[in-house]
Amino acid sequence: MEPRYRWSLVAVVAIWLSVLVTSLFAPDFVSGSQQEHITVAAIANWLWGAIATVGILRALRTARTVDVRDGAWITLGLAVAVLWLVVAVVSIFAPVVETGSDPTQIPLAALLSPIVATLFTRYLAEFLVEVPVAETKKAKAETKPEAGEPPVQRRFEPQEDPGGGAPPEWAPGENDPGPQPDA
16 A cells, blocks of 8 residues: 555544544533533534545545655654544543533533644645645646657647747647537
8 A cells, every 4th residue: 555545544544533532522512401411522523524534535636646755644644643633632621611500511622623623634734745736737847758759739738839920729639539510
């Protein structure tokens, strides 16, 4: 298994273990004269875990175009695992806010820490392994054909005009089926 897949898997597993642990053990939201318990962590944290997972998977997909060092993937996997471990610990052990005469208990840490972790997960994925569009275009431009091979024309790329005056024509790509009959 390639390092990028291995460390992305570590990150995703850490996210979902944290979501599971906080859903089971985080303090409940307690309100009303009957002191009803609502497990807000179990209700909301799966959404933030899903968004963080999409951030990791998006980085995995985006980084396919250009070679990214293995160290970036290791850093991403470990940083996300530590981040979501902190989320689990803070969500479970942070004190709850009590307010009102009935005392309403609000577990703010269990509500807010997954949101913060989701944002940091997305930023870590973006800055560590995702490749900016400018670098991708630069890498494509630097790719030159071997000696004696004609340059590969991609579909809908303008051809250079040797005359200099006429507007560029659009070149068909290798897999262009040609003109299509009108229906």
